[in-house]
Amino acid sequence: MPPNKVLSPSADEAARSHAEAQRQRILDAAQQCFIGRGFHAGSISDIAAEANISQGLMYRYFDNKRTLILALIERQLAHDQEAMRHPPAPADLIESLLVCYQHWARGETLETRGSTIASVVLFAQINAEAHRDPVIAEVVRNHDKQIGEAIAQWLRRHDQERGRASDEAAVQQRVLLLRALVEGLAMRAVRDPDLQADTLRGVLTAAISQALPE
Numbered sequence: 001m002p003p004n005k006v007l008s009p010s011a012d013e014a015a016r017s018h019a020e021a022q023r024q025r026i027l028d029a030a031q032q033c034f035i036g037r038g039f040h041a042g043s044i045s046d047i048a049a050e051a052n053i054s055q056g057l058m059y060r061y062f063d064n065k066r067t068l069i070l071a072l073i074e075r076q077l078a079h080d081q082e083a084m085r086h087p088p089a090p091a092d093l094i095e096s097l098l099v100c101y102q103h104w105a106r107g108e109t110l111e112t113r114g115s116t117i118a119s120v121v122l123f124a125q126i127n128a129e130a131h132r133d134p135v136i137a138e139v140v141r142n143h144d145k146q147i148g149e150a151i152a153q154w155l156r157r158h159d160q161e162r163g164r165a166s167d168e169a170a171v172q173q174r175v176l177l178l179r180a181l182v183e184g185l186a187m188r189a190v191r192d193p194d195l196q197a198d199t200l201r202g203v204l205t206a207a208i209s210q211a212l213p214e
Contacts, residue, residue, distance in 0.1 A: 023061050026051050027075060030068045035109060035121045039069065039129055070139055073126060076118070077143045084150035090212045094204045097185060098197055104186050105193035117186045124187075151175045158212055174211040181207050 029051035033042035044065065048055045062068050088096060100117075103110050109119045117123045130137040152175050159166040181204075188195070 019061075022053075022057075023071075026053070026058055026061055027068070027071055031072060031109070031119070031122060034069075034072075034125060035119050039065065039125055066133070066135065069126070069129065069136060072122075073136070073139050073143055077146065080143075080147050081150060084147070084154060087154045090208050090214075093212075094201065094208055097182065097204055098200060101185055101189050101195070101200060104189035105195075117182065120186045120190055123183075148175050148179070151178060155212070162214065177207065177211045181211075 026047065030042070030047045033046045033050050036042070037046065042065075044055055044058065047068070048058045051058065062071065100110065104117070104120050107121075109122075111118070126136070126140060130140045152171050155171050155174050156166045159171075185200075
């Protein structure tokens with residue numbers, strides 16, 4: 001009998017890379033469908049059509065819509081964790097949030113990277129779905145806890161670099177301030193898309209100086 005075919009290391013790596021590329025393609029398509037149609041109206045067939053693949057091929061990677069939603073949350077967590085390894089300077093954070101606000105106000109989807117909210121619509125849908133689905137709620141809360149700790153570590157490093165000891169209760173309050181600021185701005189952009197940049201810059205400068213004092 002002929003020996004079983006064994007992939008070479010290079011072929012095995014190529015196969016894994018192809019599978020991961022396909023997976024990301026499906027996730028990108030799912031994100032677009034969920035933003036445009038919502039979690040419940042966006043069907044598996046819609047996602048497959050957006051990804052330009054067959055439904056059968058999509059089921060090789062994801063069992064159902066819930067696994068797609070969970071994978072989108074996990075992908076954002078991975079991007080957030082990577083971003084927190086190289087956090088921005090306070091001045092850069094202000095400018096970044098100003099740019100994000102403009103995109104959110106126009107209903108645009110940001111590239112899924114960094115610790116920002118890629119889409120206000122998707123952000124709101126995930127939070128709403130977490131109220132209905134305990135599995136999604138657990139993943140969302142785990143994501144929140146991990147990113148909260150990453151932000152806290154950033155703030156502790158910020159204090160240490162300036163020769164200050166960190167008060168842990170104050171660190172947790174500063175984490176909450178930053179998170180409420182970003183999440184609140186995303187929602188505010190929907191309600192007040194014409195907010196003047198100078199007004200927003202003043203608010204951001206005041207808030208971030210409290211969270212990241214020099």
